[in-house]
Amino acid sequence: MEISRETTKDSIRLELDEKLFPRPVSVAAAYRFLDRCYIRLERAGKQHLIVQLKGKQKITKASLECLAEEFQNELLHQLLRHQVAERTAGLRDAIVGRALFSAEPAPTEAASPGGDSAGPADMDYLDDPLGIAVPWEEKYGEGQDKNGGGQGQS
Amino acid sequence: MSFELPEVRNPGLMPFRFRLLPGGRAVVVTDLAGRFAILSREEFGDFVAGTLPDDHPAAARVRNAGLVRSAEGETDTVAALRRRSEHLMRGPGLHILILTLRCNQACVYCHASRKGEGAEGVDMSQQTAARVLDVVFASPSPDLTLEFQGGEPTLNFEVLRFVVEEASRRASASGKRVFFSLVSNLSPLDQEKIDFLVDHGVMVCSSIDGPAALHDRNRRWSSRSAHQATLARIEEFRRAYAKRGLDPELAFVNLLATVSRASLAQPEALVDEYVRLGSKVVHLRSLNPFGMGKKIWAKEGYTAEEYLAFYRRAFDHIVKLNRAGVEIMEKIAALALTRILTDDDPNYMDLRSPCGAGIGQLAYGYDGKVYTCDEGRMVAAMGDPMFCIGDVQAGGYADIIRHPGVRSLCVASCLECLPGCSDCAYAPYCGVCPVYNYVQEGDLVARWPQNDRCRIQMGIADLLFERLQEPGLEPLLRRWTINRDRSSVYRRMMPLTTPVTCP
Ligand code: SF4
Numbered sequence: 001m002e003i004s005r006e007t008t009k010d011s012i013r014l015e016l017d018e019k020l021f022p023r024p025v026s027v028a029a030a031y032r033f034l035d036r037c038y039i040r041l042e043r044a045g046k047q048h049l050i051v052q053l054k055g056k057q058k059i060t061k062a063s064l065e066c067l068a069e070e071f072q073n074e075l076l077h078q079l080l081r082h083q084v085a086e087r088t089a090g091l092r093d094a095i096v097g098r099a100l101f102s103a104e105p106a107p108t109e110a111a112s113p114g115g116d117s118a119g120p121a122d123m124d125y126l127d128d129p130l131g132i133a134v135p136w137e138e139k140y141g142e143g144q145d146k147n148g149g150g151q152g153q154s
Numbered sequence: 155m156s157f158e159l160p161e162v163r164n165p166g167l168m169p170f171r172f173r174l175l176p177g178g179r180a181v182v183v184t185d186l187a188g189r190f191a192i193l194s195r196e197e198f199g200d201f202v203a204g205t206l207p208d209d210h211p212a213a214a215r216v217r218n219a220g221l222v223r224s225a226e227g228e229t230d231t232v233a234a235l236r237r238r239s240e241h242l243m244r245g246p247g248l249h250i251l252i253l254t255l256r257c258n259q260a261c262v263y264c265h266a267s268r269k270g271e272g273a274e275g276v277d278m279s280q281q282t283a284a285r286v287l288d289v290v291f292a293s294p295s296p297d298l299t300l301e302f303q304g305g306e307p308t309l310n311f312e313v314l315r316f317v318v319e320e321a322s323r324r325a326s327a328s329g330k331r332v333f334f335s336l337v338s339n340l341s342p343l344d345q346e347k348i349d350f351l352v353d354h355g356v357m358v359c360s361s362i363d364g365p366a367a368l369h370d371r372n373r374r375w376s377s378r379s380a381h382q383a384t385l386a387r388i389e390e391f392r393r394a395y396a397k398r399g400l401d402p403e404l405a406f407v408n409l410l411a412t413v414s415r416a417s418l419a420q421p422e423a424l425v426d427e428y429v430r431l432g433s434k435v436v437h438l439r440s441l442n443p444f445g446m447g448k449k450i451w452a453k454e455g456y457t458a459e460e461y462l463a464f465y466r467r468a469f470d471h472i473v474k475l476n477r478a479g480v481e482i483m484e485k486i487a488a489l490a491l492t493r494i495l496t497d498d499d500p501n502y503m504d505l506r507s508p509c510g511a512g513i514g515q516l517a518y519g520y521d522g523k524v525y526t527c528d529e530g531r532m533v534a535a536m537g538d539p540m541f542c543i544g545d546v547q548a549g550g551y552a553d554i555i556r557h558p559g560v561r562s563l564c565v566a567s568c569l570e571c572l573p574g575c576s577d578c579a580y581a582p583y584c585g586v587c588p589v590y591n592y593v594q595e596g597d598l599v600a601r602w603p604q605n606d607r608c609r610i611q612m613g614i615a616d617l618l619f620e621r622l623q624e625p626g627l628e629p630l631l632r633r634w635t636i637n638r639d640r641s642s643v644y645r646r647m648m649p650l651t652t653p654v655t656c657p
């Protein structure tokens with residue numbers, strides 16, 4: 001069975017077959033319930049994942065069942081999203097890469113004082129030339145002006 | 155209605171997507187570039203089975219639509235795809251400046267960021283506007299459209315004047331072409347300001363929601379009639395254009411109708427008001443939920459089905475008027491038809507893939523904060539800065555365009571790669587809005603079966619394909635796709651599709 005369900009007083013456990021629902025899919029689906037539930041993930045055997053949804057507020061059995069149904073709808077959405085993303089990855093890279101490349105500043109702007117030196121030709125759309133994903137402390141150390149990375153204009 | 159794809163046994167097919175039209179008799183088949191054939195169910199079965207005789211009229215239709223493999227056909231498809239994807243080559247050309255949050259009117263559906271006419275500290279300063287222009291002119295796009303919005307942007311007219319003059323100067327120095335557009339209720343304008351706008355080629359867009367009673371119900375202005383005031387200003391613009399010898403077919407105030415709950419019952423009266431005013435275009439914009447509280451939505455909002463019922467009536471009324479010799483078209487349909495019937499790329503920010511967020515447009519708040527689009531700014535006004543991608547006071551164009559938010563929205567609106575859309579026959583004509591999805595579902599990617607925006611787009615495409623099958627209607631609808639060159643009036647050609655979001 002791909003999904004089995006078990007209800008307790010205040011929570012519901014769903015056991016998912018990871019052959020059908022790869023782990024990133026189940027995790028993404030569970031994540032959508034963070035605002036309403038406490039979520040617990042557990043491995044079960046080699047290829048099963050247990051997702052436990054526990055209501056943050058007092059919850060009836062019927063509402064728990066409802067949550068489980070909603071979770072399964074969300075699983076379907078995330079599964080399809082995952083499959084389509086895998087199937088179309090090359091196309092996405094080509095389209096998104098082209099669109100971002102066209103929006104890159106003219107070389108004078110990119111090379112202006114305070115600007116980064118990475119030119120559009122070197123860029124991949126997943127690159128992070130400004131180090132935006134790098135924690136602040138790591139990037140500038142302590143005691144620096146927050147606008148220290150600001151860029152002048154051409 | 156369920157519909158099973160018959161077994162595909164024809165090896166000579168190009169990649170295609172299909173949709174059974176409501177009613178269950180006709181199937182729309184589209185190729186990757188958006189060329190299409192409408193087939194009966196039986197013809198479609200024969201087409202995929204490879205049993206459609208060569209001399210059958212439907213065989214010619216599928217060949218012309220590039221749905222059958224041939225060396226020549228493949229080259230044509232690539233060329234069509236390239237033409238239809240020109241927006242991928244442009245960079246941000248549309249720059250929306252929020253000159254003020256102040257407004258002298260109070261529309262029932264207005265978003266949260268509006269402030270009263272006397273509010274302080276919510277106007278863009280000249281210094282901020284100059285910084286905005288630094289960013290605008292660093293865009294690689296050779297054509298730049300500066301769109302003034304608010305609040306009511308003409309309440310900060312001196313900064314508008316500064317931007318027009320300074321941008322014109324920078325355009326001559328940089329060799330870029332600059333175009334201005336103003337989205338206004340027009341009421342604060344006097345003759346001197348109207349003359350300035352006309353003399354500087356600023357395209358003007360305003361709102362008429364319908365006959366006076368409907369308009370004044372939607373657009374409250376203390377005890378005065380907003381309808382009367384707008385009409386009076388439109389007349390003053392008409393006179394100003396005429397005084398300069400400009401062709402009234404090209405020089406006119408663009409009008410837009412926001413459809414509120416009260417409009418739903420009177421589509422014909424709404425269209426007739428546009429005819430009465432001599433307008434050749436009516437844009438029936440549905441309400442969006444940005445910045446609108448739940449209470450207001452409950453009062454003014456409606457379902458996709460309600461809007462579509464309204465839209466179908468309005469559309470059919472316009473076609474009836476066209477048949478009687480009255481020249482008028484609906485703008486949403488005109489945009490979709492341009493994509494359906496031609497290989498042109500109208501570059502409408504919300505109906506392209508990826509959408510224009512960041513890569514096609516940027517919106518600048520009065521305080522210099524930069525957003526992926528004006529809708530992203532409205533989300534910020536609701537307290538969520540998710541779509542803020544920079545600040546002109548703190549960084550330049552490169553910082554803004556390389557913000558991870560731009561990439562996220564680009565990926566999230568690339569509909570060739572989204573669940574539902576990637577298999578949808580209408581994908582070549584459509585566009586998705588990650589900001590809308592975020593507001594409605596808390597996720598940049600929608601669950602399409604429960605998404606009203608998708609339902610509306612699909613419903614309008616269904617309607618157009620239904621009507622395209624009717625005898626004699628295609629040539630009439632083809633006329634809606636003609637984009638008239640208005641460059642003699644404005645600085646550069648005004649694309650039919652320049653996105654506007656009238657207040
Ligand atoms: S948004 Fe809806 S109509 Fe548009 S391409 Fe996606 S599924 Fe089709």
Ligand code: SF4
Pocket residue numbers: 503504505509510511512526527528529530563567585586587588589590
């Ligand atoms: S996110 Fe939505 S509003 Fe913004 S540009 Fe894209 S489609 Fe338009």
